[in-house]
Amino acid sequence: MVTPVRSGLPRAGRPAETPLPAAPVASQEEIRRQNLGAVLRHVHVHGPTSRAELTARLGLNRSTIGTLAADLAAAGLVTEEAEAPTGARRAGRPSLVVSPRSGRVHTYALSIEADRLRAARIGLGGRILDLRETRRPPGMPVLDAVAPLAGLVRAMADAVDAGALVIGGAVAVADTSRDAEGRIRIGATDETLGDVLGAELAGPRFATGDLADVAALAEHVRGVAAGVDDLVYLHGDLGVSAGIITGGRLVAGHRGRGGKVGHMVVNPQGPRCGCGSRGCWETEVGEGALLRRAGRDPGDRAAVLEVLRSAVGGEPAARAAVREVADWLGFGVANLVNVVNPDLVVFGGSLREVYAAGAGTVRRRLDAMALPASREHVQLRAAALGRNAALVGAAELAFERLLADPLNAGVAG
Amino acid sequence: MVTPVRSGLPRAGRPAETPLPAAPVASQEEIRRQNLGAVLRHVHVHGPTSRAELTARLGLNRSTIGTLAADLAAAGLVTEEAEAPTGARRAGRPSLVVSPRSGRVHTYALSIEADRLRAARIGLGGRILDLRETRRPPGMPVLDAVAPLAGLVRAMADAVDAGALVIGGAVAVADTSRDAEGRIRIGATDETLGDVLGAELAGPRFATGDLADVAALAEHVRGVAAGVDDLVYLHGDLGVSAGIITGGRLVAGHRGRGGKVGHMVVNPQGPRCGCGSRGCWETEVGEGALLRRAGRDPGDRAAVLEVLRSAVGGEPAARAAVREVADWLGFGVANLVNVVNPDLVVFGGSLREVYAAGAGTVRRRLDAMALPASREHVQLRAAALGRNAALVGAAELAFERLLADPLNAGVAG
Numbered sequence: 001m002v003t004p005v006r007s008g009l010p011r012a013g014r015p016a017e018t019p020l021p022a023a024p025v026a027s028q029e030e031i032r033r034q035n036l037g038a039v040l041r042h043v044h045v046h047g048p049t050s051r052a053e054l055t056a057r058l059g060l061n062r063s064t065i066g067t068l069a070a071d072l073a074a075a076g077l078v079t080e081e082a083e084a085p086t087g088a089r090r091a092g093r094p095s096l097v098v099s100p101r102s103g104r105v106h107t108y109a110l111s112i113e114a115d116r117l118r119a120a121r122i123g124l125g126g127r128i129l130d131l132r133e134t135r136r137p138p139g140m141p142v143l144d145a146v147a148p149l150a151g152l153v154r155a156m157a158d159a160v161d162a163g164a165l166v167i168g169g170a171v172a173v174a175d176t177s178r179d180a181e182g183r184i185r186i187g188a189t190d191e192t193l194g195d196v197l198g199a200e201l202a203g204p205r206f207a208t209g210d211l212a213d214v215a216a217l218a219e220h221v222r223g224v225a226a227g228v229d230d231l232v233y234l235h236g237d238l239g240v241s242a243g244i245i246t247g248g249r250l251v252a253g254h255r256g257r258g259g260k261v262g263h264m265v266v267n268p269q270g271p272r273c274g275c276g277s278r279g280c281w282e283t284e285v286g287e288g289a290l291l292r293r294a295g296r297d298p299g300d301r302a303a304v305l306e307v308l309r310s311a312v313g314g315e316p317a318a319r320a321a322v323r324e325v326a327d328w329l330g331f332g333v334a335n336l337v338n339v340v341n342p343d344l345v346v347f348g349g350s351l352r353e354v355y356a357a358g359a360g361t362v363r364r365r366l367d368a369m370a371l372p373a374s375r376e377h378v379q380l381r382a383a384a385l386g387r388n389a390a391l392v393g394a395a396e397l398a399f400e401r402l403l404a405d406p407l408n409a410g411v412a413g
Numbered sequence: 414m415v416t417p418v419r420s421g422l423p424r425a426g427r428p429a430e431t432p433l434p435a436a437p438v439a440s441q442e443e444i445r446r447q448n449l450g451a452v453l454r455h456v457h458v459h460g461p462t463s464r465a466e467l468t469a470r471l472g473l474n475r476s477t478i479g480t481l482a483a484d485l486a487a488a489g490l491v492t493e494e495a496e497a498p499t500g501a502r503r504a505g506r507p508s509l510v511v512s513p514r515s516g517r518v519h520t521y522a523l524s525i526e527a528d529r530l531r532a533a534r535i536g537l538g539g540r541i542l543d544l545r546e547t548r549r550p551p552g553m554p555v556l557d558a559v560a561p562l563a564g565l566v567r568a569m570a571d572a573v574d575a576g577a578l579v580i581g582g583a584v585a586v587a588d589t590s591r592d593a594e595g596r597i598r599i600g601a602t603d604e605t606l607g608d609v610l611g612a613e614l615a616g617p618r619f620a621t622g623d624l625a626d627v628a629a630l631a632e633h634v635r636g637v638a639a640g641v642d643d644l645v646y647l648h649g650d651l652g653v654s655a656g657i658i659t660g661g662r663l664v665a666g667h668r669g670r671g672g673k674v675g676h677m678v679v680n681p682q683g684p685r686c687g688c689g690s691r692g693c694w695e696t697e698v699g700e701g702a703l704l705r706r707a708g709r710d711p712g713d714r715a716a717v718l719e720v721l722r723s724a725v726g727g728e729p730a731a732r733a734a735v736r737e738v739a740d741w742l743g744f745g746v747a748n749l750v751n752v753v754n755p756d757l758v759v760f761g762g763s764l765r766e767v768y769a770a771g772a773g774t775v776r777r778r779l780d781a782m783a784l785p786a787s788r789e790h791v792q793l794r795a796a797a798l799g800r801n802a803a804l805v806g807a808a809e810l811a812f813e814r815l816l817a818d819p820l821n822a823g824v825a826g
Contacts, residue, residue: 244752247664247665249662252659259754263751265747265782266681277781339677339752340657368690371688374673
């Protein structure tokens, strides 16, 4: 009665994508655009790749790959060069190697962080070509960051060759800012930011993304989470926020404001949080909590690394402070692991060093609290891209429209 | 320097999909398959639809829609009939109406719930054609449910016409089961379940999904969450679990075991949970917690509705119990809203009635705890599909392969 079917069933326990109407694919032009994007995306993510390997990886035939690569080269997006012959090479015509033109095709990636503003010129393939930064005074509203950021961009642009191809820009914004009284302002990011930046630079609007989200994206595309489709990236600065990727996609939530994990309440009897609630995760694991527990001024960010170094060096108060923070860190990670069940949790920002100093404690708390089926497979790792993750991720946002439509996305300038 | 581009930027604050290499779309056959799927999916989700409306909705031209509909009709998946003329009709040839053949094309959808086993025959378009159930004794292992479920399927199959088209089957499994001592077993679902069910019925393996996940899917496709792409569906029975959909996709997590929100710790000083941890959310909001607070036997599931009715009727102990459970319900919802930032939270299973009885308390706690940017837009709603959500959702899983490849997915039987 129930007889075999040709197409596969969804994987056990993993429902297929939600079946909602999808826009049908219709035209040859659309196919060509997708294929051009696939080739360009491959070399953008994986670096120089031979035509032969592209043929194998993308499931297209050799002549199609040849045409696509030639079109991308003619548009100035890639180069094609013969591989240097090596002793081990097979006989026959060598396959051309397709490389992204990182020096020519670039974007401007910006970040508005807790206490600084950063700007980078990043080439196709994720190469950082130029990098500048300036201080962000405490309490500086996001929109006030536009003028100094635009200044950094202009300074970088002055050094760029006339033939360069600029792919718009993008800006990453830390989710936490504080007003003059130290109260947390969240979700207060002005939604006109991208437009205002574009107008200031006489160009199109900048893409915008949450700092933890785009840092997660960067670690996913070219960091410690490359190849992992289910991950939680935790970013620590004044507070704690997350970029959550499931099934290879960011969990953006309403208006991109998902991942405010720092305000998950873990301790109903805990200290009052700047958001108005009590016992939020970041009151137990934020930089202020570490400093307070180590007997330091909770507002003295510069002392965070000092406390972490003292802990590694064996200083008892610092060790106790790190242990307590790491225990609460594992507590929140356990909750997230139960809810999201990722394969990987990545610690970034200042949580990178907290994790490095207290990894055993984090893992012990996770193992004591999370369900076996959720925690047994999960890996914990320090972020790979360090301070540059948000900029690299913002560049990915900006490059996305080039990869979606390679021959219609950029303008020389 | 930064000049206009043709393609759009990602929406403010909402990063584009993670840019990883996608398999390029290449063949005409693939396009036809996608278009056939789009037409069939439309009538499956939205019901009978005229060719004219399909043309408008799917962005294909009229003759293409005509060919696709005719092919689907020839395969016995849809009917095409002339619209009954009405006074308000425009002049000209009436557009044919395409309808899913719900009576002919069907699947077997099963659910293994906390205390019962259910089986339904569900037609294309989500129509329940037949429905049977039997008791699941406490502690019955999942694989022991195969024989009785197969018996229910055989009984339904006996009543089916010879010309029917069966689209495999799918089974939803509650994430929580308890062993003879009442300890919680989670993630213990035997992964061979789908194979064993298929073998027992001499057919292909059954798709499997977590009960809360597929119930979320059902509410998303044809329930209270239709048209909402970011939602958290909460399912209450012995415990609490969630189906989380973001950007229109289920958050499956590793092996589909995401959404174990019942074991998010909300009260570190709270009662010991059957999972071995302490203060898990379900120890505060599960059926046992409600019964305990109302002074009833925590194991007496039959009394749950009684307590809820007494509370609505004004009985003080029941009202206090509901208020306390609703307050903790709002607590966990606030955490999930901060983490995921959905547009909608749906209460299903026994939480449907808990929410109905304590909606004001849930909302007050949410508003006191979650960040304004996360909670201001979020809607709270009781589930629409009631007890049948899991079966309807399992059918969606099973139909997915038909919708992916309409002419190669089913076999008459």
